[in-house]
Amino acid sequence: MGILEKTYDNSPIFFQNIMTSVAGYKNNRTRFGKTYYDYIDFLSDFDTWELGRKLEYQHAELRRFLKYTVANSKFYRDLYKNIDIDAIQSISDLRKLPIVDKEMLRENINDVITIPHRDAVEGHTGGTTGKSLVVLFTPEDMMKRMAMLDHFKKRAGFEHRKMRRATFNGKHIVPPGQQKRIFWRYNAACKQMIYSSFHLTEENMKYYVESLNTFKPHAIDGFFMSMCDIASYIERHNIKLEFTPNAIFPTSETLTQSGRQLLERVFNSKVYDQYASSEGAPFVTECKNQVLHMELASGVFELVEDGSDEVLVTSFTTHGTPLIRYRIGDAMSLDNDNNNCKCTIMSPIVREIRGRKLDFLYTTDGAKVTVVNIANGFKNIPNAIIRAQVSQEKIGEVIIKLEIDEVYYKKEYDKLLENEFIHKFGNGTKIIIEHVKEIPREKSGKFRMIKNNV
Ligand SMILES: [Zn+2]
Numbered sequence: 001m002g003i004l005e006k007t008y009d010n011s012p013i014f015f016q017n018i019m020t021s022v023a024g025y026k027n028n029r030t031r032f033g034k035t036y037y038d039y040i041d042f043l044s045d046f047d048t049w050e051l052g053r054k055l056e057y058q059h060a061e062l063r064r065f066l067k068y069t070v071a072n073s074k075f076y077r078d079l080y081k082n083i084d085i086d087a088i089q090s091i092s093d094l095r096k097l098p099i100v101d102k103e104m105l106r107e108n109i110n111d112v113i114t115i116p117h118r119d120a121v122e123g124h125t126g127g128t129t130g131k132s133l134v135v136l137f138t139p140e141d142m143m144k145r146m147a148m149l150d151h152f153k154k155r156a157g158f159e160h161r162k163m164r165r166a167t168f169n170g171k172h173i174v175p176p177g178q179q180k181r182i183f184w185r186y187n188a189a190c191k192q193m194i195y196s197s198f199h200l201t202e203e204n205m206k207y208y209v210e211s212l213n214t215f216k217p218h219a220i221d222g223f224f225m226s227m228c229d230i231a232s233y234i235e236r237h238n239i240k241l242e243f244t245p246n247a248i249f250p251t252s253e254t255l256t257q258s259g260r261q262l263l264e265r266v267f268n269s270k271v272y273d274q275y276a277s278s279e280g281a282p283f284v285t286e287c288k289n290q291v292l293h294m295e296l297a298s299g300v301f302e303l304v305e306d307g308s309d310e311v312l313v314t315s316f317t318t319h320g321t322p323l324i325r326y327r328i329g330d331a332m333s334l335d336n337d338n339n340n341c342k343c344t345i346m347s348p349i350v351r352e353i354r355g356r357k358l359d360f361l362y363t364t365d366g367a368k369v370t371v372v373n374i375a376n377g378f379k380n381i382p383n384a385i386i387r388a389q390v391s392q393e394k395i396g397e398v399i400i401k402l403e404i405d406e407v408y409y410k411k412e413y414d415k416l417l418e419n420e421f422i423h424k425f426g427n428g429t430k431i432i433i434e435h436v437k438e439i440p441r442e443k444s445g446k447f448r449m450i451k452n453n454v
Contacts, residue, residue, distance in 0.1 A: 009175035017186045020173065024189030028161075030121065035140045039147040046297055047155075051346045058296045059090050061316050069322040072114035076322060091300055094325060099304070099312060101327040106133050115320045123278045123321075135279055136320035144317050148298055149276065152285040155345075156272045157246040158219040164191045166212060166245075168222035168230075170444045174199060181207045193217065197226045198441060202386065205233040216243035220267065224250035225387075225447035228259040231266040232386065236405060245269045251276075253446055254354075256375035275353050280318040281328055284350050287343040292350040301334060301350075309333055309354065330354070361392045361452055364428035371450050377420045384408035389439045390421075391451035398425055399432045401439050 008019055046054065069076045070085050083096060105112055113136055120136035137145075150160040158165070173185045174196045183199040186192070193215050195208060208230055220227060227250060234241065248263050248271045260271045273292065275284035282299025286292050294301055299315040302325070309331040315323045331354035341349060360368040374390050386403040393399070398421060418431045425431070441447050 013180065013182055013185075016173070017188075020185045020194065021188040024187035024192070028189050030139055031143060031146050032161075033139070033143055036143040036147045039144045040151055043147060043151040043297065047345060049346070054296045054347060058300065061297070062091070062094075062300060062314065063089065065314070065316050065319075065322070066324070068319060069114075069324060072319075073112055073322055075108045075111035076324065078111075091302070094300065094302060094314065095305070097325050099325050099327055100323070102133065102329065105321075105326070109133070109321075113321050120320050123280060133279070135318070137280060137318070138320050141280070141317040141319055145276070145280070148283050148295060148317075149274070152272070152274060152283070152295075153219065153247065153249060155285075155287070156249075156270070158249075161190050163218035163246070164193070164215060165219045165221055166193050166195060166215060166217035168195045168197050168220075168226035170197055170223070170446060172196075172198075182211075183208060184211055195222075195226070197223050197446070200226055200229050201438065202233070205230065206237075209234060209239055213242045217245055219245050219247050219249060221249040222251060223446055224253040224255055224259060225449065227263055229387065229447075231262050234266050235262070236408075241267065247272050249274065254371050254449075256371065256449075258375055258379050273353070275330070275332075275350075277328060277330070279326075279328060280315050280321070280323060281313045281326075281330075282315045282317075284332070284353060287341060287345055289341055289343050291341040291343065292353065293341070293343075293345050293347045294350060296347050301332065303332075303334060361390065361398060361425070361450060362395050362454055363424070364396055364426040366395065369424050373424060374450060377417065377424060380416065380420070381409075381413050384410070384413060387439050387447070389447075389449055389451065391453065393453050395454060396428055397430045397432065399434065401434050401436050403437070403439055404435060 004019075008016055011019065046057075049057075066085055066088060070080060079098060079100070088094060088096060115136055115138055117136065119138070121139060121142045123135045123137055124133075153160060171194055173194055174183055181204060183196045183204060184193050187194060193211070195211075200208065212230075227248065233239075245267055246269065248267060248269055250263075250271060250273065255271070255273055263269075263271050270288075270290070273286040275281070275292075282301060283295040284292050284301075285295055298317060299313060302312045302314075304310045304312055304327065310327065311330055311332050311334075312325045313323055313328050314325055333351040333354070335349040335351045354370065360370045361374065363369060377390075378385055378388055384405050386405055388403070389401045391399050391401070400417060400421065414433050417433060421431045422429065439447075
């Protein structure tokens with residue numbers, strides 16, 4: 001990658017676009033093979049099945065996946081050595097199997113993996129939250145995962161590679177030192193304009209908006225907070241948009257209610273949430289009625305039996321690095337018995353995805369304040385805050401960093417915020433408010449609204 005990156009950085013922008021597209025076409029070759037098209041067809045058919053038939057299919061896949069794993073993964077074979085695998089026929093039987101956590105997987109990764117590295121597609125997980133891990137996918141599983149996502153988008157009215165999409169991600173597409181204010185590159189292979197998440201400053205924002213207005217994407221996807229930044233700029237400056245996307249698909253960051261409303265208002269379109277981790281978890285997707293559904297063909301979600309809302313995942317697209325009853329570190333409220341959404345997907349409902357465990361801070365008593373609650377703390381100060389980040393180094397102290405809009409921000413807002421947060425964190429917590437020119441993003445390009453360093 002070194003030489004290629006150097007060549008890229010030293011090339012004119014038009015050539016960088018060509019290089020981006022060439023990489024895109026190369027990716028497509030491994031992503032859109034026969035398995036992909038077959039699975040897309042299968043999923044369209046699967047959507048029309050009755051719930052009972054879907055569950056039967058899910059149980060059969062589960063049995064098949066367990067058999068494969070025990071036959072091919074030394075780690076799981078050892079772990080299950082005193083358990084009769086054939087006796088596991090349904091999801092309730094799964095409880096007979098031990099829980100696998102990230103540390104177990106990391107320690108034993110060579111025994112977990114079932115395929116040679118050279119045939120595999122790599123997946124990288126959670127760098128910022130501590131343990132990072134490389135998992136391997138078979139090319140077939142990767143294609144199925146791709147198909148699952150594209151199928152979900154198709155339900156929302158967006159056809160991948162046929163329609164234009166604007167993506168905000170963490171790719172380093174703008175070389176350091178570039179003078180021109182062109183913060184995007186075109187990947188012709190997917191009709192995709194990739195926008196840099198690292199250059200979204202107030203001064204640059206109008207160039208992004210101009211580009212979007214010229215490109216006229218049918219969908220916007222990628223980092224949630226980057227989209228919110230753009231949307232907030234558009235709203236604050238009363239800019240007229242010359243396109244209406246069919247759908248908005250945020251990824252990678254926990255959604256807030258206020259951010260979602262902002263996006264839907266500004267882009268006059270619907271936000272469709274999804275859950276799909278880089279480790280290869282099964283999917284949860286949002287339907288047209290804004291209800292989250294489990295994708296039963298992709299795997300199984302269970303709750304940890306300790307009364308918490310942490311989920312365990314068993315994923316049918318992880319033949320390379322099997323995940324069975326894997327404690328992935330995310331929390332959800334499941335609504336297993338409720339599937340009476342009026343849409344036609346007919347699968348169990350997830351009431352809420354609560355995201356990474358670290359997406360909360362502590363009160364003086366050690367209770368948790370979630371990201372959604374913290375986001376609500378700012379909602380009485382509309383339009384005046386460009387970006388906010390709330391961090392905690394120790395219990396009893398909360399630091400709020402603010403990028404403010406000087407035109408709208410009033411002096412008394414500091415007091416208002418302090419009061420709001422005292423109510424959330426308790427009298428014993430010191431609230432420190434800092435006004436800064438720019439809140440830095442993470443190395444990945446993601447913006448973290450919450451930083452829990454306790
Ligand atoms: Zn639905």
